[in-house]
Amino acid sequence: MSSSDEELDAVLELPELGRTHSQVQVYENLFGNLNVPLQRTHSLMSDILEEESEIQSLQMEINESVNFVQKEIKQVEDKFKGQEEKLSSAKQGVREKFKKKKQDLLKKINNAKTRRQFDKITFYLALIMIQYKSFVLGMNPDNGVYILNLILLVLLLIWRNITYRLDNSHYYMMEFCYFANVILYTFIFFFPENRTLYLACFAFCCGPVGWALALVGCSFVIHNVNQLTSIFIHFTPMVLMMNLHWRTQYNEDRGWKLYDAKKDEFGWEFIKDYYKSAITVYLVWAVLYYLLVYVILKNRITERNYTTLANYHINKNSSVGKFIMKLGPNYQGLMYVGSHFLSVMVIFTVTLASYFNMWVNIVIMFLASSVSIWNGATFYMEYFSKKYEINLKKLEETEVDTDKSKSKKE
Structure with a gap:
């Protein structure tokens, strides 16, 4: 029992006359004891109210800071929007200028007089180069022939890149045959003792790259740089790899190390290594091609209307194009790369016989090159002799009409 309770009981036991003074003292003690927690409660409440006011002031400061930051962000975004608009307009202006220059360049190239002179020069240089390459192949088959062909390849690819960009076809240069050429010269000049690259280069160059002369329909048209470049890209690797395999590796005085295929x-064991090497290096191209053409650069190709080999077949509605689109546009890339892989695997298998038999290698090279020569003969006899001058006259008439329209405007 507390002391206050005891005092209260004591007061109640007093007579009524004696209660008054004691009662007052007890009440004072009792209420005095109760006043202490009330004071504490009051002070706590005041502390809480002060803290709440501080919190409210902090919230107001935070809101003001947030509003300030939002305003600053909006101003920055507005500035960037203005800069983006300026940048996009500048890009558009550059593109328009480039298109105009491209059109002017195409007009100059397609000029009848220029075309005729250019075709003459191409014809002359092509025959001179065939003679010179044959001479170098016989005189220096271990070194000079590879250096000469590398120089020619670089020059032809530079020219092709320029001309293909003019008609939005430069993505053709991401196809497998270009990759195979890069791998071949990388092997010859940087890793000539690498067995994996040696086997892959033989499978590529004496296989699908060389066979493409017949399968793709390359034509040995001597006056046309585009046709000559295609012949060079497909036929030269086969010749070089055949020379490397059957001639260079047997010459101990060649002056540089080389994987010994003897x-x-x-x-x-060899079959396993052959397929492993060819497929491994091939998949490097296949993965890169798929990622670049169908993932990373897909929108760029579509927006700018660039042409790829797959799109060419699709637009032409060829059997290859129909097969590529069999599962719909979403699987176009997988179908193209997958069908390409299956076709080269078949050719790799046939090419395996060329590795151990020189005559099989020679016959395959002869057949592939014969088809391209026949295509060239067909072009000259059935098309060129009839339509070359007709096309040039059309170009001349177009030039005259253009000049007349310009003079009328002036």
């Missing part, structure tokens, strides 16, 4: 023997 120690290879036909068997399951």
Whole structure:
């Protein structure tokens, strides 16, 4: 029992006359004891109110800061929007200028007089280069022939890149045959002792790259740089790899190290290494091609109307194009790369026989090149002799009409 309770009981026991003074004292003590927690409660409440007011003031400061930051962000965004608009307009202006220059350049190239002179020069240089390459192949088959062909390849690819960009076809240069050429010269000049690259280069160059002369329909048209470049890209790697395999590797005085294919023997172990090497290097191209053409650069190709080999077949509605689109546009890339892989695998298998038999290698090269020569003969006899001058006259008439329209405007 507390002391206050005891005092209260004591007061109640007093007679009524004696209660008054004691009662007052007890009440004072009792209410005095109750006043202490009330004071504490009051002070706590005041502290809470002060803290709440501080919190409210902090919230107001935070809101003001947030509003300020939002205003600053909006101002920055507005500035960037203005800069983006300026940048996009500047880009558009550059593109328009480029298109105009491209059109002017195309007009100059397609000028009848220029075209005729250019075709003459191309014809002359092509025959001179065929003679010179044959001479170098016989005189210096171990070194000079590879250096000469590398120089020619670089020059032809530079020219092709320029001309293909004029008609939005430069993405053709991401196809497998270009990759195979890069791998071949990388092997010859940087990793000539690498067995994986040696086997892959033989499978590529004496296989699908060389076979493309017949399968793609290349034509040996001597006056046309575009046709000559295609012949060079497909036929030269086959010649170089054949020379490397059957001639260069047997010459101990060549002056540079080279993987020795003489120690290879036909068997399951070699077959496994052959396919492993060819497929591994091939997949480097296949993965890169798919990612670039169908993922990373897909929108760029579509927006700018660039042409790829797959799109060419699709627009032409060829059997290849129909097969590529069999599962719809979403699977176009997988169908193209997958069908390409299956076709080269078949050719890799046939090419395997060329590795151990020189005459099989020669016959395949002869057949592939014969088809391209026949295509060229067909072009000259059935098309060129009839339509070359007609096309040039059309160009001249177009030039005259253009000049007349310009003079009328002036």
